[in-house]
Amino acid sequence: MTAQILDGKAAAAAIKDELAERVAALKDRGITPGIATVLVGADPASQLYVGMKHKQSEAIGMNSIQRELPADATQEQVEALIDELNADESCHGYIVQLPLPRHLDTDAILERIDPAKDADGLHPTNLGRLVLNVNGPLETPLPCTPRGVIELLLRNDYDLGGKHVVVVGRGVTIGRPMGLLLTRRSINATVTQVHTGTPEMAPYLQQADVIVAGAGVKHLIKPEHVKPGAAVLDVGVTREQDPETGKSKVYGDVDPAVAEVAGYLSPNPGGVGPMTVALLMTNVVETAERRAELR
Numbered sequence: 001m002t003a004q005i006l007d008g009k010a011a012a013a014a015i016k017d018e019l020a021e022r023v024a025a026l027k028d029r030g031i032t033p034g035i036a037t038v039l040v041g042a043d044p045a046s047q048l049y050v051g052m053k054h055k056q057s058e059a060i061g062m063n064s065i066q067r068e069l070p071a072d073a074t075q076e077q078v079e080a081l082i083d084e085l086n087a088d089e090s091c092h093g094y095i096v097q098l099p100l101p102r103h104l105d106t107d108a109i110l111e112r113i114d115p116a117k118d119a120d121g122l123h124p125t126n127l128g129r130l131v132l133n134v135n136g137p138l139e140t141p142l143p144c145t146p147r148g149v150i151e152l153l154l155r156n157d158y159d160l161g162g163k164h165v166v167v168v169g170r171g172v173t174i175g176r177p178m179g180l181l182l183t184r185r186s187i188n189a190t191v192t193q194v195h196t197g198t199p200e201m202a203p204y205l206q207q208a209d210v211i212v213a214g215a216g217v218k219h220l221i222k223p224e225h226v227k228p229g230a231a232v233l234d235v236g237v238t239r240e241q242d243p244e245t246g247k248s249k250v251y252g253d254v255d256p257a258v259a260e261v262a263g264y265l266s267p268n269p270g271g272v273g274p275m276t277v278a279l280l281m282t283n284v285v286e287t288a289e290r291r292a293e294l295r
């Protein structure tokens with residue numbers, strides 16, 4: 001068996017085509033949806049991700065605002081920038097690129113973002129709504145990677161209802177919100193969450209209909225962990241120097257040999273990563289639509 005590839009680039013391209021039409025409709029009403037990013041420091045991967053967000057947003061007609069601070073920026077400087085973006089009418093939604101330098105208090109910074117402009121869905125109010133809003137419509141922004149995972153499966157006609165999903169990892173951008181989203185009544189999956197405190201992951205993984213791997217451990221998931229035919233979504237990122245080219249290379253959590261056992265495979269790169277950017281743009285367009293009372 002060779003897994004059917006869940007192509008994140010193709011799904012993200014389709015989302016962006018749809019968004020371009022929604023952006024044009026907003027512009028007809030005199031509103032240009034504005035997305036902003038805050039980058040603290042010069043981490044090359046973060047610079048790459050932020051660059052992708054701006055390039056792709058501009059390509060669909062959005063206004064993009066790129067704000068940068070040096071790696072030694074103080075908490076006060078970052079918070080002052082957050083206050084500026086909260087007050088900026090042209091900015092409908094923004095993100096603070098994570099991770100932040102270690103001396104900064106990430107939770108306090110996320111909490112300072114205006115929840116109505118929180119394009120990542122990581123403000124405590126929005127995460128709280130994700131917990132509370134079990135049945136309701138999506139009126140709050142959802143964290144982009146978990147939303148990207150769901151959207152990628154939906155766009156490949158994969159029904160998560162009644163499926164046993166094992167989520168690997170418990171971080172705030174992927175693992176924790178992933179479990180909450182999957183157990184919404186509209187999705188109806190059964191979730192097991194495993195993490196670094198799980199003594200033995202293999203027995204859980206082997207029972208899974210779907211594995212969402214976001215631990216950030218290179219090739220953690222081996223073919224023997226995967227039930228034949230299962231769907232495996234690789235969202236973990238490890239960057240190492242490629243021994244052949246000497247260049248920095250992305251390795252996922254999933255061993256490439258898993259393709260021989262799985263029924264569906266979302267690779268990394270080329271899977272959920274592009275969806276993360278597309279869903280970020282979706283969150284901002286939805287915020288602009290809410291402000292224009294189009295939703």
Ligand SMILES: Nc1nc2c(c(=O)[nH]1)N[C@@H](CN(C=O)c1ccc(C(=O)N[C@@H](CCC(=O)O)C(=O)O)cc1)CN2
Nearest residue numbers: 049095096097098099120144250269270271273274276
């Ligand atoms: N505030 C946030 N910070 C971070 C998030 C997030 O959702 N919000 N997620 C990640 C990084 N990320 C977006 O910010 C992101 C990661 C990967 C990709 C992507 O398209 N990757 C490509 C490969 C690119 C490469 O060569 O490295 C792929 O998967 O094909 C986009 C966005 C951490 N920080």
